[in-house]
Amino acid sequence: MQDGLPMTTSRISRLQKCIAILWPSFLTAIVATGVFFSAFDPDDLFPFDADPEISRLGFYTIGFLLFWLIAAVSGIGTLYFAITNCMRQGQGKQDD
Amino acid sequence: MTSPSTKGSREPQPDEQLEQSLYAKRQKIFPREVHGLYARLRLAGVLGLLGIFYFTPWLRWNGHQAVLLDLPARKFHIFGLTLWPQDFIYLAFLLIIAGLALFFFTALAGRIWCGYACPQTVWTEAFLWLERKVEGDRMKQQKLDAMPMNAKKLRIRATKHTFWILFSVWTGFTFVGYFTPIIELGQRLVQFGLGPWETFWVVFYGFATYGNAGWMREQVCMYMCPYARFQSAMFDKDTLIISYLPERGEPRGSRKRSTNPRELGLGDCIDCTMCVQVCPTGIDIRDGLQYECIACSACIDACDDVMDKMGYQRGLIKYTTQHEMTGGKTHILRPRMVVYAVLLLVVMGIFAYSIGTRTSLGLDVIRDRNRLYRETADGLIENVYTLKILNMDKVAHRYTLSVAGIPGIELFTDMKDIEVTAGDVMELPVRLRADEAELKVRSSKVMFELVASDEPELSVQEEARFLGPR
Numbered sequence A: 001m002q003d004g005l006p007m008t009t010s011r012i013s014r015l016q017k018c019i020a021i022l023w024p025s026f027l028t029a030i031v032a033t034g035v036f037f038s039a040f041d042p043d044d045l046f047p048f049d050a051d052p053e054i055s056r057l058g059f060y061t062i063g064f065l066l067f068w069l070i071a072a073v074s075g076i077g078t079l080y081f082a083i084t085n086c087m088r089q090g091q092g093k094q095d096d
Numbered sequence B: 001m002t003s004p005s006t007k008g009s010r011e012p013q014p015d016e017q018l019e020q021s022l023y024a025k026r027q028k029i030f031p032r033e034v035h036g037l038y039a040r041l042r043l044a045g046v047l048g049l050l051g052i053f054y055f056t057p058w059l060r061w062n063g064h065q066a067v068l069l070d071l072p073a074r075k076f077h078i079f080g081l082t083l084w085p086q087d088f089i090y091l092a093f094l095l096i097i098a099g100l101a102l103f104f105f106t107a108l109a110g111r112i113w114c115g116y117a118c119p120q121t122v123w124t125e126a127f128l129w130l131e132r133k134v135e136g137d138r139m140k141q142q143k144l145d146a147m148p149m150n151a152k153k154l155r156i157r158a159t160k161h162t163f164w165i166l167f168s169v170w171t172g173f174t175f176v177g178y179f180t181p182i183i184e185l186g187q188r189l190v191q192f193g194l195g196p197w198e199t200f201w202v203v204f205y206g207f208a209t210y211g212n213a214g215w216m217r218e219q220v221c222m223y224m225c226p227y228a229r230f231q232s233a234m235f236d237k238d239t240l241i242i243s244y245l246p247e248r249g250e251p252r253g254s255r256k257r258s259t260n261p262r263e264l265g266l267g268d269c270i271d272c273t274m275c276v277q278v279c280p281t282g283i284d285i286r287d288g289l290q291y292e293c294i295a296c297s298a299c300i301d302a303c304d305d306v307m308d309k310m311g312y313q314r315g316l317i318k319y320t321t322q323h324e325m326t327g328g329k330t331h332i333l334r335p336r337m338v339v340y341a342v343l344l345l346v347v348m349g350i351f352a353y354s355i356g357t358r359t360s361l362g363l364d365v366i367r368d369r370n371r372l373y374r375e376t377a378d379g380l381i382e383n384v385y386t387l388k389i390l391n392m393d394k395v396a397h398r399y400t401l402s403v404a405g406i407p408g409i410e411l412f413t414d415m416k417d418i419e420v421t422a423g424d425v426m427e428l429p430v431r432l433r434a435d436e437a438e439l440k441v442r443s444s445k446v447m448f449e450l451v452a453s454d455e456p457e458l459s460v461q462e463e464a465r466f467l468g469p470r
C-alpha cells in the first residue's frame, strides 16, 4: 500500500507521523489540563473519600491523559486529511 | 496508472529532493568534543541550569519547601508567595513575559536560547558527557557503532544505558519533587512506597528525558521544536548569527602549514571539516545559514582552534550579523528592539503591580444543590449556601460577614467567629432568610461581603442568587 502512495507521503516516516500527532497534542494537553484544573477542583467534581492527596494527583493525571487522547485523535484526523489531500493532488499531477 | 516508485530511475524533482533531505533516514551523528571559550560558556550554562533544576526542590523556606507547586493541595509555594488556583492568571502572565523575552533575545542575539539554555541542549550535553565517559571519544564511538554486536559492545552499551537510565530516573524524581514535597517523596522512593500516580510521572518524565536527550537529540530541534520553525520571523539583518566568512575562507583546500595560501590561490579554510565534526546537528556551516543550526557555537571554537594551529587570524567562523558581513555596521537600537523591550517592561510592570496589590482573601459561594428554598415556620423564605473562605495571607484573620441586596434579609451561621488560619480554606454553611413580600422576582441578586475585622481594607465581595417561590 505504501508503494501506491506518491513519494511525498510515503517518505514521511512512521516515527515522524507519530511525532506530528503525539507532540502537538501533548503541548495542547498540558495547557488544557492547566486551565481546566485551575478552574475546577476534581474534589468538587467527583468527591472522593479515599486518600485525598493521591486521588487528586490521579485525577490530574487521568485528565491530562484524556486531553492528550482527544487532541491526538484530532491530530490523526488532521494528518489523515492532509495526506489524502496530498495523494489526490499528487495523482492529479500525474494525470496531466 | 503508474506510481512514481514503479517508474524506475527517474530524476527526483527539486521539491522531492527537498523532501528527501528532510525525511531522509537519520544519519547517526557523533559530535566531536570541543574546547574553547564558547564551550566553557556553554558548560557554565549547562551546569548552572542543571544545578538550579536539581537543587531547587531541596531548598527550604520558613520551614517548608521553598518552591513547591503543590498540586495535591492546589497551592503553589514560591518562596514567600503562595498562589491559589484563582491566581492562574499570573501563570498566563508569566508565560507572556517568557514569550516576549524570547522575542527580545531572539531579535537581539539569535538562537542563543538554543545553544546555551534550552533544556534539550542542556540535557543532551549531559547525556553526551556520560556517553563520552563510557564509550570514549568520537572515533571510539564510531568504531563501536560499526562493530557487530559482541560481548564487549553489549557490555559498553549496557553500561551507557544504565547510566542514562539512572540519570533519567533521578531527573523524573526531581521533576515530581516540584509537585509533591520532595523529602517525603524521597522517603517513599527508598521504601518502594511511591503512589501509582507519582510512579507514573517519575517514569514518564524520566522516559522523556532518556528518549529526547539520549536518542532523539538534534531531531527534537529539527522536527519537534516550534521555536526553531518560527524564530526566523524575529530575525533581521542586525540579529547575531553564527556564520562562516566565505570571502575569507574560499577557495578552501588543504595545504601545508608552511605554505602561503595566497600563492596557492587558496582562502583560509583548510577544509579540515572540524566544524562539521563538532556540529551536534551534523550540518556544514560553510553552506550558509541553515535552519538546523542551533547556534551552539561549537564550530566557532573548533575553527578558532584550527586557525590558531595554522597561525591564521581567528574568526573564520564567528558571531556576526548580516549587516556586518556585507560591510555595514550592526545597530542594536532599532524599532523592533524598542517595541519588544517596551512591551516586555509594560507586561512585567503590570505583573509586579498585580502581585504586589493582590487581595489575599478569596470567597466562593456555592448554593445548596438539594433544595432551591425552604419556607420557615415563621413564614420566611430560606436559602442555604456553603461559603468557601480562602485566607491567602501569611497570618490568621478574623472576618465579619454581611449580606445585602434584599431589604431586611438576615444571615445565620452556626459559627460565632469566622477565623481562618494562614493559607487555609474554611467552609462555612450559612442560611439567608428574607420576607417573601420583599422578593420581586423568582431569583434575586444578593451580595456577600467579607471584611477582615483587624484590617478593613482586606475585603472581598461575591454575588449569589436568592431563590423564592415567585
Ligand code: SF4
Pocket (backbone or CB within 6 Å): B244, B249, B252, B268, B269, B270, B271, B272, B273, B274, B275, B276, B286, B302, B303, B306, B316, B317
Ligand atoms: S574548521 Fe575552519 S578550517 Fe576547518 S573546514 Fe571548518 S571552516 Fe574550514
Ligand code: SF4
Pocket (backbone or CB within 6 Å): B242, B275, B278, B279, B280, B281, B282, B283, B284, B285, B292, B293, B294, B295, B296, B297, B298, B299, B300
Ligand atoms: S553549524 Fe555550528 S553553531 Fe550551528 S549547530 Fe552546527 S556547530 Fe552549532
